[in-house]
Amino acid sequence: MSTIYKSEAGAHEIQEHYRESLWSWPVPAEQLRIPTREGETFVIASGPRDAPPLVLLHGSGSNSNTWRGDIASWAQHFRTYAVDLVGEPGGSDPSRPVLKSEAVALWLSDVLAGLNLSSTAMVGMSLGGWTALDYAIRRPEKVTRLVLLCPGGIGKQRFGWIFKAVLPRLLGRHDLRRQAALVTGLTGPGLDPILDDIELTFTHFKPRTERLPLFTDAQLKSLPMPVEVIVGAADAMFDSAETARRARQSIPHATVHVLPDVGHAILDQTDTVLKFLLDS
Template sequence: MSTIYRSEAGGRRIMQRYREQLSAWPVPAEHLRLDTRQGETFALASGHLDAPPVLLLHGSGANSSTWREDIASWSRSFRVFAVDMVGEPGLSAPSRPRLDTEDVSLWLDDVLDGLGLAATALIGMSLGGWSALDYTLRRPERVARLALLCPGGIGRQTTGRVALTAALSLFGQSGRRRSAARMTGLDPNDPVVDEILATFSTFLPRTERLPIFDDAALAGIRVPVLALVGDRDLMFDSADTATRLERALPTARVHVLSGVGHAILGQTDTILEFLQEP
């Protein structure tokens, strides 16, 4: 645990808060622990056993609580598996597979095998979006359709704006709150900002840049793709993401959300409609 947290005590506080969120999960869910080459991976399974599968991958600095506002809707029609990414503040192992290798896809092979899935729809946010896209490119036969929210790996990673916003954190608690709000695009008083502040007070996130997928790779995707990006995202250049996807993959549905930052919430119905299309 200490490899991804500033202290063991801080890690325990995050885990306790997460377990409290899981105990208040809005629908019945199985708690699954899967053996993978990256260590134990935790997943929540909700919905009918014989419903079409959907696998969810959250972003960096988060866990499967990301999906708590979506899960009740999606699990009425699908068997939904919310997976805690390894190396993030969830209940999976603290290992961090290298992003410039096949390691993430090999880990997801183990996850799908452990869940008994030959193929699945994928929904990924930010780092989870990068991971879902990487898997789609490497394992096209195992992905039925792909929904991406503020995905990495397509548009430029905007480190300059991030550094400027992060500088606000030097000005005490109010500065940290303003920094988190600007980074996510959320109102400073949004309870999600409180969660982010609590997590990043002790969690040590990945610092490497996400590898960028080239146009030829994107053009080779043969499954339906939905991409949702915010025009005020400070992490990734959303205009670049939209332009590259529309150019390389004209069949993709790309929505640039006005006034939205990196935290893309409240898209439950849009994604459900995409998942239900024939």
């Protein structure tokens, strides 16, 4: 049984749900399996083959379904590659390269080589934002533009939400859906499908538990490419005020947006991101 799931049955349920969801991917796509030193990596390729490349990296406890609301727009202008991070509940292998090392960047180098990409724009969310930023720092010649949505690695990681999530369990009021809303900040009409997916995932999935390494000011100052950072002011996972401050002060070519009353889950930024990606 894979160590990233609580049971074989739970792993099967998540994987089956993901496979079914891919049947309704919003645009025509190819499903690719790229061999890497961390095992097979699943990639969904969309958009014109001759368009500029755009690599998409989702967050922890998620998969490429993260980009369903964006892909129809972005794939009109780019050859998009939605990459399932290894060790997460998507289509890639369960390996978890050590974050405090070059292992994640080496894995992503293998993915880009398998896709025949010498350089690319990147969009990363949360853990995917940390992964994209780590790669851009280590391989700056490989990243042409960088978009970071609620990224780890810049502002401090917050853990107060854990107490709020655990207390109801101790009092016998375990409500995974309420916890998901608390952590993501997703409340209001029309969000039930997203919360359904999160509830299913964390019923059966064991997420990474280590703290994401923080990048130094010197590392951030070394970035030569244009960078867009978008954070929610009410993020329960990361100190978004610190993320915004450090990005403005230390990233040379940074555009920073702080979204009021938005939590960790950043939605509805399709046009903002596209404008940045197309800006020459």
